[in-house]
Amino acid sequence: MKRFTAVLAVMLLASFLVPAVSMAADAYPSKPVAGMVPMKPGGSTDLMARAIEKYWIKYSSQPMVIVNKPGGGVVGTEGVVRSKPDGYTLYLGYGSGHDIVMPSLQKMPYDPQKDLIPVARVSIHSVAIVTGAKSQFNSIKDLAAWSKKEGKPITTAVSVKAGAVDLALTAFGKAAGVNIVTVPFSGGAEAATALAGGHLMIGGGHPSEVIPHIKAGRFKALAVVLPQRDPSLPDVPTLKEQGIDVATWGSVKGVAAPAGTPKEVIQYLEGTLKKVCEDPEFRKTMENLSQPVMYQGSEEFGKFLKQATADYAEIIKRLNITIN
Amino acid sequence: MTAIILMAGIFYGSMYGGSTTSILLNLPGEAASVVTCIDGYKMAKKGRAGAALGIAAIGSFVAGTIGILGMTLFAPAIAGFALSFGPPEKFSLAVVGLLMAVTLSGSSVTKGLVMMAMGLLLASVGLDPISGKTRFSFGVIELQSGFDFVTLAMGVFGLGEIFAGLGSFIKAEVATTKVGSVWPTLKDWAESRMAIFRGTLIGFFAGVIPGGGAVISSLVSFAVEKKVAKHPEEFGQGAIEGVAGPESANNAASSSSFIPLLTLGIPGNASIAMIFAALLIKGITPGPFLIQEHPEVFWGVIASMYIGNVMLLVLNLPLVGLWAQLTRVPFGLMAPVIILFTVIGSYSIQGQAFDIYTLIGFGLFGYLLRKLKFEPGPLVLAFVLGPMIEASMRQSLLMSGGSFLIFVTRPISLALIGLFAVLAVGQAALIVYKRFSTPT
Numbered sequence: 211m212k213r214f215t216a217v218l219a220v221m222l223l224a225s226f227l228v229p230a231v232s233m234a235a236d237a238y239p240s241k242p243v244a245g246m247v248p249m250k251p252g253g254s255t256d257l258m259a260r261a262i263e264k265y266w267i268k269y270s271s272q273p274m275v276i277v278n279k280p281g282g283g284v285v286g287t288e289g290v291v292r293s294k295p296d297g298y299t300l301y302l303g304y305g306s307g308h309d310i311v312m313p314s315l316q317k318m319p320y321d322p323q324k325d326l327i328p329v330a331r332v333s334i335h336s337v338a339i340v341t342g343a344k345s346q347f348n349s350i351k352d353l354a355a356w357s358k359k360e361g362k363p364i365t366t367a368v369s370v371k372a373g374a375v376d377l378a379l380t381a382f383g384k385a386a387g388v389n390i391v392t393v394p395f396s397g398g399a400e401a402a403t404a405l406a407g408g409h410l411m412i413g414g415g416h417p418s419e420v421i422p423h424i425k426a427g428r429f430k431a432l433a434v435v436l437p438q439r440d441p442s443l444p445d446v447p448t449l450k451e452q453g454i455d456v457a458t459w460g461s462v463k464g465v466a467a468p469a470g471t472p473k474e475v476i477q478y479l480e481g482t483l484k485k486v487c488e489d490p491e492f493r494k495t496m497e498n499l500s501q502p503v504m505y506q507g508s509e510e511f512g513k514f515l516k517q518a519t520a521d522y523a524e525i526i527k528r529l530n531i532t533i534n
Numbered sequence: 535m536t537a538i539i540l541m542a543g544i545f546y547g548s549m550y551g552g553s554t555t556s557i558l559l560n561l562p563g564e565a566a567s568v569v570t571c572i573d574g575y576k577m578a579k580k581g582r583a584g585a586a587l588g589i590a591a592i593g594s595f596v597a598g599t600i601g602i603l604g605m606t607l608f609a610p611a612i613a614g615f616a617l618s619f620g621p622p623e624k625f626s627l628a629v630v631g632l633l634m635a636v637t638l639s640g641s642s643v644t645k646g647l648v649m650m651a652m653g654l655l656l657a658s659v660g661l662d663p664i665s666g667k668t669r670f671s672f673g674v675i676e677l678q679s680g681f682d683f684v685t686l687a688m689g690v691f692g693l694g695e696i697f698a699g700l701g702s703f704i705k706a707e708v709a710t711t712k713v714g715s716v717w718p719t720l721k722d723w724a725e726s727r728m729a730i731f732r733g734t735l736i737g738f739f740a741g742v743i744p745g746g747g748a749v750i751s752s753l754v755s756f757a758v759e760k761k762v763a764k765h766p767e768e769f770g771q772g773a774i775e776g777v778a779g780p781e782s783a784n785n786a787a788s789s790s791s792f793i794p795l796l797t798l799g800i801p802g803n804a805s806i807a808m809i810f811a812a813l814l815i816k817g818i819t820p821g822p823f824l825i826q827e828h829p830e831v832f833w834g835v836i837a838s839m840y841i842g843n844v845m846l847l848v849l850n851l852p853l854v855g856l857w858a859q860l861t862r863v864p865f866g867l868m869a870p871v872i873i874l875f876t877v878i879g880s881y882s883i884q885g886q887a888f889d890i891y892t893l894i895g896f897g898l899f900g901y902l903l904r905k906l907k908f909e910p911g912p913l914v915l916a917f918v919l920g921p922m923i924e925a926s927m928r929q930s931l932l933m934s935g936g937s938f939l940i941f942v943t944r945p946i947s948l949a950l951i952g953l954f955a956v957l958a959v960g961q962a963a964l965i966v967y968k969r970f971s972t973p974t
Contacts, residue, residue, distance in 0.1 A: 250804065251801070251804055251810075252807030252810045252811055256807075257814055260812070260815050261815050279679065281660070281661040281666070281678070281679050282661060282666030283666070284666060285660075285661055285668070285678050285679045286679075289675075289679075316667075363935060365933045370666060371666045372666065391933075391935070393932045393933055394664055395925075395929070396663060399800070399810075400744075402800075403617070403744055404620055404621065404929075406617055407618060408617070409621060409933065410620075418814075422799050423799070426822050
């Protein structure tokens with residue numbers, strides 16, 4: 211019994227020591243880089259991450275490993291914020307709703323601007339307002355008219371609470387005088403599934419999430435919430451074209467590292483991502499995913515994020531949007 | 535193409551492998567194998583590990599193959615069924631499945647309900663599924679995404695069992711030395727044949743529903759088997775139907791969960807979503823046009839699944855004898871190895887030492903449960919289904935503007951609740967009848 215306990219203790223000890231051994235430091239990168247996706251697999255952020263993962267290895271000596279940590283975006287992002295700033299933990303999807311929209315709506319456990327260093331912007335994509343193919347609504351005007359006549363709320367599927375899609379749809383409702391009730395799911399894929407089943411009246415989503423359903427004849431698009439039309443949905447008018455003064459930045463998707471990451475590491479990551487973004491095959495893949503590549507370097511991306519956050523704050527203030 | 539088949543293979547292969555550790559070590563590798571622990575581990579303790587493993591392998595093979603056959607023939611027809619499950623239907627299904635398994639499985643309904651409530655409470659730690667705010671984390675960063683399922687299951691099942699074993703060290707050693715027949719006997723086969731068949735049917739339909747289909751199918755199968763069994767009192771004591779049914783169900787479910795992906799382009803669970811992403815990046819859009827645009831992918835995946843199932847049977851059956859011998863290994867040797875693996879396992883999930891402490895904490899909790907004669911099964915199952923129940927209920931209420939009528943005004947949801955009500959009233963009537971008819 212004594213010997214058994216001793217063996218047990220040694221084994222337990224040994225298992226605690228394992229991580230300490232593997233932490234040797236060499237020229238960056240000396241081991242695989244973890245790319246944290248704070249959403250479920252299959253959504254738009256996850257798709258972009260997996261496309262980057264595929265082309266990253268062409269330009270870096272170490273692979274990128276995608277880690278999904280779902281939880282409304284905040285949990286996974288906070289995991290990156292609190293991780294060691296050594297360049298081995300990156301946040302993929304920087305510029306999402308919870309980075310540039312949510313801070314204007316609720317208290318955040320970290321500062322999305324100060325606690326993260328922008329590495330590069332990869333893509334911007336719009337938010338589309340869609341409805342089931344058999345729905346009675348054929349335009350934004352129909353929605354407003356129905357809502358005024360019936361006085362009933364319009365149930366709307368959105369990916370997460372207080373995200374870019376939630377905000378776009380809520381802002382639309384406020385500006386158009388339509389009673390929109392957003393129902394959050396855990397990610398765009400799940401929201402689209404519920405809408406496809408006809409369980410909600412309308413939904414919002416990124417092109418990569420709704421275009422497959424549009425092609426399959428299950429959805430029709432009513433509007434795009436961007437200042438101009440989205441190249442992946444060229445036939446769909448913007449809200450502005452339909453007389454509603456609401457336009458957002460849609461969803462921005464970039465890469466970030468925790469604050470405190472050494473400058474040379476950021477430069478390496480920025481350079482590698484630039485090469486990935488210039489790769490024609492990567493561009494083609496992203497186009498197929500309806501996420502056009504719109505690269506920006508670290509400094510520019512930082513300025514852009516400040517502007518986008520201010521713009522969202524302005525919309526939220528102007529339309530008096532609250533989310534609880 | 536090969537990458538997709540590889541990923542698919544890993545997915546349904548793990549569903550197969552989950553039963554082995556559940557039966558031998560009381561360690562459910564994934565949520566759908568929790569139910570297998572209840573009777574499977576009891577069988578192993580009685581020296582019938584071989585029979586349990588054998589029937590699990592055969593049941594899985596039969597169910598997997600029938601599942602794929604069903605998919606080959608009826609995939610498009612069944613796809614619409616998957617979409618008809620919105621938040622209210624998912625809520626009713628999860629609640630009814632959980633209540634059925636909890637009230638019908640253990641020896642005491644009250645204790646089962648207590649465990650279920652605790653499981654639901656544990657599940658509420660971490661992120662609020664609707665507002666995205668963290669709850670009950672008390673400022674502990676590691677708790678913000680909640681407890682991890684594998685750590686919880688390994689703690690209350692595996693470690694709890696070992697801690698309990700330490701208390702009765704010598705007794706445990708004696709109990710495991712008789713191995714008995716390695717293969718299922720004819721009697722076993724006769725008893726589990728129908729269970730496999732029913733499990734397959736339940737699994738096939740439940741698997742199509744996006745989100746949690748496999749877990750619910752194993753629950754429902756267990757409950758159904760107990761309901762139709764000639765000797766329901768054997769359940770929980772090592773009834774072979776309690777292994778055959780749920781194991782068949784979760785394998786049929788893992789086959790049929792490909793249906794929404796291949797025919798509608800809808801990923802039903804996290805593993806399938808990985809395959810979904812891999813296909814999209816290759817420029818292939820899964821959905822109704824997949825059969826026409828990329829027939830080689832559609833039929834390739836299905837063909838690979840037929841072959842994969844045969845391979846799993848061929849690989850697993852010869853191992854049954856070997857695995858069964860494992861129960862002969864003295865407890866004193868086995869226990870430290872299991873502890874080592876559970877610790878490594880829980881650490882490796884997220885690479886944080888915090889999970890090891892929670893593992894040990896749950897282990898001690900599991901020990902306590904055993905001493906107080908509480909079944910850990912309902913706790914773990916409630917923990918798995920808790921987030922789904924909560925999210926779908928709140929989504930439903932948002933949809934209905936706060937009215938609970940939404941759960942009874944939609945046909946599928948109403949049918950599920952009605953079915954449970956009939957079963958519950960029947961059960962209650964039976965208990966009352968027994969109490970008054972038997973002279974005391």
